[in-house]
Amino acid sequence: MVHPVYIGCDVSKAHLDLFDAATQKAVRIANTGTAIDEWLATLEGRDAQVILEATGRYDRLLCSALERWRRPYCRVNPARARDFARATGQLAKTDTIDARLLALMGETLSPPVTTPPDLAxxxxxxxxxxxxxxxxxxxxxxxxxxxxxxxxxxxxxxxxxxxxxxxxxxxxxxxxxxxxNVTLNEQSIRLRSIPGIGQITAFTLMAHMPELGGPSPGGMAALAGLAPFNADSGIHRGQRHIRGGRKRVRDALYMAALVAYRLKSPCARMVQAMQAKGKPFKVMIIAIARKLLVIANAILRDKTTFEAA
Incomplete structure (x- = not known):
């Protein structure tokens, strides 16, 4: 099995630092469309895959060029890349070091190729x-x-x-x-059929969670930062807490959960059970937010609308 060569790319506003794992060479190019196209032309005929950190607007030119040249790339979470650097014992941080560590991360972990975003x-x-x-x-x-x-x-x-x-x-x-847009309009109608989810929350989910509608509801909850993680060690059983994830999605679902709590739907039975156990109010709201996300994922996956049980 032939593995692709990974090229680590550290992105900044003015330039891109690139490290080629095959040649062990580092180069710096301007973060402009012309410079990126000239560099990509040098990769013709090579099975090379670019790995970069998600840096908001600064990586848009690079990602657009990679998609135009049909070059696969991995856009990884910066926190995950930093954790990998610490795991290797690398404490120093420069643009060149970051590019080299990204290439090493690609070789070690083989992260999945990023799916190009839908333009709409x-x-x-x-x-x-x-x-x-x-x-x-x-x-x-x-x-x-x-x-x-x-x-x-x-x-x-x-x-x-x-x-x-x-x-x-x-x-x-x-x-x-x-x-x-037919697809977005259908998704908006389906999402807004869920009690508690209004127009702004629907827009937030469509804009910031393109993965919604996937096969794993637990994975969706983890992406939104609504999945409680274990904190166990030996005989100790720690309290589970949510962490990480996409804050904007979590904030929108939190507000939707407050509305759903007042409406007493679609989570009335769950709320009653949690109240009987003496659960704090915020814990109940987070549980409702996670439930709303699971329902939204199922509705988009099955292409249906919400129906009260």
Whole structure:
């Protein structure tokens, strides 16, 4: 069995540091479309696979070029890459070292090839992220308004008015974008059939959890950071806690769980059982959030809508 050669790539705003595991050579190129295309042309005829850390917008040019050249790549969690570096005993951190360790990580762990994102879903993610930024600004301004001097209040009020208008406009763009895409529109309708999940939560799940609808509900819960992990050692049985995962998805499901708790559906029996055991309120809300995610995964997987039991 012939294994691919891994090329580690450390991504930054201005440049890309590359380490070729086959030649043991490190190079630095500019993080521009032209420079990336010129480098990819040198890989023609080689079974080489690029492995890089997910770095938000900085890796978009590289990923787009890799997809255009039909070159497989692995986009890994930065925390996982850092943990691998520590496991090897490597404490120093430079761009070249990071590229070399990424190539070693590929050879050692053989991470799965990243599936290219759907362009329509990627656009929804961009719009949704911009909405989140504006909502965060609005919350900051609302907090400032409580302690602002009289001379500052008019400025803050004008900014809040602009933010309200801009947020509404972004939400309208999200709605129009979803309605014009058959797949996204169907998923939105199915998700919003679940009690507690509204339009914004549906957009969040579609934008930030493209894996939703997969065969493993436990895997979905882990991706969202809603799966409790064991903390056992020997005869000690520690308390399970959730950790990691995608915070934006978890936050949206937490708010949806609060609504579902008030509606007493679709988790009434589960809540009653937990209340009987004296479980804290927050534990119940997290359990409801996980239940909503499992239901959403099943609904998208089976292409159906929610029906109360």
């Amino acid at each position: 879903r990627q656009q929804l993610e961009s719009l949704h992220t911009r909405r989140d930024q504006l909502v965060a600004m609005r919350q900051q301004e609302r907090l400032r308004l409580h302690t602002a001097a009289p001379s500052e209040r008019d400025s803050i009020a004008r900014h809040l008015g602009w933010l309200d208008t801009e947020i509404a406009a972004i939400e309208q763009q999200c709605q129009s974008h979803v309605r014009t």
